Amino acid sequence: xxxxxxxxxxxxFINDNEGLDKLETHISGFNIFETLNIINxxxxxxxxxxxxxxxxxxxxxxxxxxxxxxxxxLIKYRDILPKSINFFTFEFLxxxxxEVHREWNYIDILIQIDSDxxxxxxxxxxxxxxxxxxxxxxxxxxxxxxxxxxxKLQFFLTPDGKIPSEEDWxxxxxxxxxxSLKDLLEKNVSxxxxxxxxxxxxxxxxxxxxxxxxxxxxxxxxxxxxxxxALDLIFQYKPDLELDVKNLILEKLRENNKIIIDTxxxxxIRFTTILFDKxxxxxxxxxxxxxxxxxxxxxNYYRRIDLKLFIGPGDPNKRNEYLAFFKESPQFKLANRNFxxxxxxxxxxxxxxxxQYEPAVLLEEIEEAILTKLDNFLKDELTKIxxxxxKLPDVV
Numbered sequence: 001x002x003x004x005x006x007x008x009x010x011x012x013f014i015n016d017n018e019g020l021d022k023l024e025t026h027i028s029g030f031n032i033f034e035t036l037n038i039i040n041x042x043x044x045x046x047x048x049x050x051x052x053x054x055x056x057x058x059x060x061x062x063x064x065x066x067x068x069x070x071x072x073x074l075i076k077y078r079d080i081l082p083k084s085i086n087f088f089t090f091e092f093l094x095x096x097x098x099e100v101h102r103e104w105n106y107i108d109i110l111i112q113i114d115s116d117x118x119x120x121x122x123x124x125x126x127x128x129x130x131x132x133x134x135x136x137x138x139x140x141x142x143x144x145x146x147x148x149x150x151x152k153l154q155f156f157l158t159p160d161g162k163i164p165s166e167e168d169w170x171x172x173x174x175x176x177x178x179x180s181l182k183d184l185l186e187k188n189v190s191x192x193x194x195x196x197x198x199x200x201x202x203x204x205x206x207x208x209x210x211x212x213x214x215x216x217x218x219x220x221x222x223x224x225x226x227x228x229x230a231l232d233l234i235f236q237y238k239p240d241l242e243l244d245v246k247n248l249i250l251e252k253l254r255e256n257n258k259i260i261i262d263t264x265x266x267x268x269i270r271f272t273t274i275l276f277d278k279x280x281x282x283x284x285x286x287x288x289x290x291x292x293x294x295x296x297x298x299x300n301y302y303r304r305i306d307l308k309l310f311i312g313p314g315d316p317n318k319r320n321e322y323l324a325f326f327k328e329s330p331q332f333k334l335a336n337r338n339f340x341x342x343x344x345x346x347x348x349x350x351x352x353x354x355x356q357y358e359p360a361v362l363l364e365e366i367e368e369a370i371l372t373k374l375d376n377f378l379k380d381e382l383t384k385i386x387x388x389x390x391k392l393p394d395v396v
Contacts, residue, residue, distance in 0.1 A: 167340025
């Protein structure tokens with residue numbers, strides 16, 4: 001009887017084509033990146049980005065994409081960039097002074113600008129993989145060794161703007177790449193037809209497979225609502241370990257009535273508590289729409305799970321005030337590191353090491369280890385943290 005019921009749900013799902021047809025219109029059509037099966041291959045994305053950013057490549061638009069990209073960075077991060085860099089610094093760049101390197105000392109993309117001031121831009125690109133051990137620290141030290149006289153901009157590029165372990169690296173998400181490419185296509189410049197096609201294919205892949213897409217998400221939600229039983233059955237036979245881990249963690253957090261979920265994705269869950277919301281005003285920016293400035297973040301990066309407490313971007317005086325406050329307790333030993341310009345982790349709780357996560361195929365293999373460490377945090381560590389936080393006055 002159960003099998004007959006399951007077959008009925010699958011039959012209904014297959015026969016109800018309206019939602020699937022809408023989804024098909026968004027994802028159908030030939031795309032060279034899908035055909036070559038390189039959607040999530042970091043080295044291919046880095047190759048494409050280096051090609052786009054280099055004025056001397058054969059795309060025929062010179063330094064136009066580079067300037068669009070750099071100006072968008074300036075607008076987004078004006079408050080933390082060196083004062084010697086402004087809009088006109090990028091506007092008046094000369095192509096002959098720009099050199100783009102791939103895999104220079106293992107750094108994904110290095111942009112060397114020999115102008116006044118001299119600028120060195122490093123981009124470390126991650127799609128599915130996580131940082132290597134002290135990877136960003138080693139890269140920073142290498143850059144300093146060889147480019148000590150340059151103003152340095154170091155960016156950690158990921159699909160959802162993951163916060164890097166090193167505060168000297170600035171998180172970027174692929175939205176800025178997508179927006180820069182759309183601006184390039186809309187500029188009144190003469191681009192070769194094959195270049196236009198290539199860029200259109202690339203922007204399509206970024207939007208569909210790397211960035212969040214509200215329209216596709218809404219269609220998928222409706223399909224799932226109408227065919228929950230059938231899709232649950234399909235998912236049962238197609239395991240997605242990272243998604244299962246995310247759902248397990250979310251379920252556990254939501255059991256605690258003092259936890260407030262701020263944002264969630266497969267790789268990042270940000271949350272706070274009722275007490276935190278009473279103590280920290282919503283004065284942040286360039287992080288989440290809630291404007292929270294102090295939040296916990298669970299990072300379900302590739303084969304490792306970390307829980308951290310961040311001071312996010314916001315008013316510098318308030319950030320310094322909060323940093324000084326956290327330094328008062330030995331529980332927040334990370335607060336004593338060099339203060340990050342936008343994000344600074346003051347606390348870390350490792351939930352699952354890579355060597356535990358990596359061999360697993362099914363959630364059942366790591367579920368107990370995750371829940372044990374999460375329980376330890378919620379019942380013990382979070383209680384101690386809130387006992388310290390209560391010293392702050394309530395938000396007026």
